[in-house]
Amino acid sequence: MELDMDAASLSNGMGVENELHVLAVDDSLIDRRLVEKLLINSSFKVTTAENGLRALEFLGLGEEDQKNNLKTTGSKVNLIITDYCMPGMTGYDLLKKIKESNALKEVPVVIVSSENIPTRINKCLEEGAQQFMLKPLKQSDVKKLRCQLMT
Amino acid sequence: MGFVCLDLKGTLDAQFTQLQQLQDESNPDFVAEVVSLFFEDSEKILNDLTRALEQKCIDFKKIDANVHQLKGSSSSVGAQKVKNACITFRNCCEEQNIEGCFTCLQLVKQEYLLVKNKLETLLRVITFICFLENSLSAYYPRNLPQKLYK
Numbered sequence: 041m042e043l044d045m046d047a048a049s050l051s052n053g054m055g056v057e058n059e060l061h062v063l064a065v066d067d068s069l070i071d072r073r074l075v076e077k078l079l080i081n082s083s084f085k086v087t088t089a090e091n092g093l094r095a096l097e098f099l100g101l102g103e104e105d106q107k108n109n110l111k112t113t114g115s116k117v118n119l120i121i122t123d124y125c126m127p128g129m130t131g132y133d134l135l136k137k138i139k140e141s142n143a144l145k146e147v148p149v150v151i152v153s154s155e156n157i158p159t160r161i162n163k164c165l166e167e168g169a170q171q172f173m174l175k176p177l178k179q180s181d182v183k184k185l186r187c188q189l190m191t
Numbered sequence: 192m193g194f195v196c197l198d199l200k201g202t203l204d205a206q207f208t209q210l211q212q213l214q215d216e217s218n219p220d221f222v223a224e225v226v227s228l229f230f231e232d233s234e235k236i237l238n239d240l241t242r243a244l245e246q247k248c249i250d251f252k253k254i255d256a257n258v259h260q261l262k263g264s265s266s267s268v269g270a271q272k273v274k275n276a277c278i279t280f281r282n283c284c285e286e287q288n289i290e291g292c293f294t295c296l297q298l299v300k301q302e303y304l305l306v307k308n309k310l311e312t313l314l315r316v317i318t319f320i321c322f323l324e325n326s327l328s329a330y331y332p333r334n335l336p337q338k339l340y341k
Contacts, residue, residue: 068232068264068267069232070228070264070268073225074210075268141229175263175268176266
């Protein structure tokens with residue numbers, strides 16, 4: 041097995057075999073810290089973003105990338121977890137942008153929210169969200185996600 | 192590490208236990224870190240809310256957004272009573288009930304101070320227990336490789 045990873049492939053998140061990379065988006069610092077720990081405990085590699093714009097930049101869909109019309113040079117992720125209620129770009133808006141992108145539409149997106157509102161849940165599922173989960177997330181929720189991704 | 196359980200009836204819910212479970216050797220100060228983020232965040236929001244309710248023209252949307260944020264963070268650390276007080280507060284915002292909002296703000300502040308007090312005590316106890324555990328393991332080393340005892 042080739043163990044020499046060059047810097048480029050490491051920064052693209054394609055490091056250790058079987059390591060899944062998650063992008064977690066939430067405007068709350070506490071919630072970012074919590075979800076990060078839960079994900080690390082389930083052996084995920086984690087990157088966090090504090091809003092939709094930063095998330096898009098990380099994924100290579102930022103405004104600059106669009107203007108330059110470059111092929112996406114963003115980092116590869118296996119899963120995106122985003123809070124629904126965020127100022128500016130909501131989790132739903134972010135979901136739409138991801139699903140509109142050829143490069144990223146296959147990446148599963150999980151929406152999390154503290155509020156259990158059926159119309160909100162349906163709206164997200166219809167737009168292509170993999171799942172909708174209630175906050176605060178538990179370790180068991182994250183373990184289930186990992187199992188789902190591995191199959 | 193064992194779990195500490197003070198008389199917290201309803202002040203801290205199961206989410207706080209989850210926080211304790213997330214603390215481990217790689218993150219030995221996780222609970223303290225999250226709790227202090229909660230204190231910082233909450234105090235800022237409570238100050239903003241106090242100022243917002245002092246304005247001549249009350250911006251209910253802004254107040255609601257702040258209360259929503261506090262509801263979220265209190266829920267994430269397990270501060271159940273603060274969270275519930277925030278839910279009531281949001282209802283008053285929706286009804287644009289000024290007096291209700293003032294009452295709710297007092298209630299949220301009260302619950303926050305109570306949980307802050309409990310959390311600070313709890314953290315001191317947790318720190319002390321960790322100190323005891325470390326001291327004991329120094330006296331009774333269990334995991335040293337055998338050859339050191341030759």
